[in-house]
Amino acid sequence: MTSSNVAIRPRRVAPGEVRARLGEPDAMIKKKKLGHIDRHSRRFIAHAPFLAMATCDATGFPDCTPRGDYPGFVKVLDERTLAIPDRPGNKLADSFRNLAENDGIGLMFMIPGVREVLRVNGHAYPTDEPEVLARMRTEAKEAELAIVVDVVEAFFHCGRALIRSRLWDPASQALAEEIPSAGEVAAEQMGVDVDPKVLENMLEAGYRQLY
């Protein structure tokens, strides 16, 4: 963007005013937060192939990252403990670096076709416990590390966001045609003079090795 079209800085609403605008939450809503994984949350996790994982560094600066595998890839070790496998990614290890400084973690589990999501917040640390890693073996390979989550709260989040976003509507996939390919984006953002097709092929080749 050029300097000529910098947006006007939107005004800030004071915290007290936000509450006044939104009103108080329903008393029922507060009750749905549980301090453990009940049988409904457990069934949800057993069917979830995807989650978003948020962590922060010591200063509170946040990061959010996707995790996905076969449904039930997150293991429920007991009703207050989860384990998330660490699969090969970009090796930046942002989440691990954050957890070393600040053990807070926020998870959002999603199941294709289900409008509600499951949210779990707690404290986390990395583990290499063989009995935990053994439960995460896929394509004959074990995970190198896993993240253990001590659950503080678990609750279902209503489906309005997913309904409004038509996230699971197959027709919504037409949106994918309207954005540039990952190769085109990478070529421009990394400033390399390479045919985006070459980058695209490299990316696809990398995607063949998922574990």
Place this chain on the structure above:
Amino acid sequence: MQQTVLDRVDQVAEDVVSLVLRGADGPLAPWAPGAHVDLALPNWLTRQYSLCGNPADHDSYRVAVRHDRLSRGGSEYIHLFLRTGHTLDVSVPRNNFPLLPAPEYLFLAGGIGITPIVPMLAAAVEAGAVVTLVYTGKSVATMPFADELRSRYGDRVRIFATGKQGRPDFSVLAAALNPHALVYCCGPASMLDAAEAVFPAGRLHVERFRPTVKEFAPAKPFEVDCVRSGQTVHVGPEESMLDALNHAGLRVPFGCREGVCGSCELLVTDGEVEHRDDLGAAPGRMYCCVSRALSSRLVVDL
């Protein structure tokens, strides 16, 4: 795959449930004692289970599943989340453990390894053979079908609760073995090893649910020519031939990924295979989940 409906889930021992799967579209594919099927679970995992029901029942299959404490999501899913009335895809039965004719049989079963033995024992008795079953488990409560087998076959069934009585001495059984008897063994690896140490190889048949530990030279890359599709697929040193073929879109079915179930069998028409499975592939065949190539190129019927 055959579509079935989960009719019943019954607890048959501590941590063991039995599933009855009824054919959704009429009779199911026939099977003989020793056969197993792939069960495709709703969580995308596929697991192999021996059929332990009655082969004369063409309407349903029965399997029994122990909840593995280190479950990756197969047995845990079955124990905690499967619901009766839901449909499940089940493969056509395969048999790597067929019962060969003999006048006398010694069956050795350990824990959940009893499942293929149940219909084998019934067939052997039906055929008029002399049978003995030695069935071991931690305690009787953890051993599926123990009471049922004892009441049906009386003292032909010998139950060993190893927690109390220790393990049976296989060398004593081997010394007393009728020279015409065949031995069938299914159980944990330690039990199969003990049986392989004392019974003559030609008369011992084993079924594994875990692969043996084997050492191989470092994996090398090779090419696979697929004659029917006309594709040539490169298999890198880090990936299995099965994964390389599937990533290339060739859709090879698979089950255990460990060389024990036989779902990924391929016909090999040229090249030299490095067999790494526990099944013992027939000439001209290979199990591509674990096996690789000694030659730089394999030609397969795919």
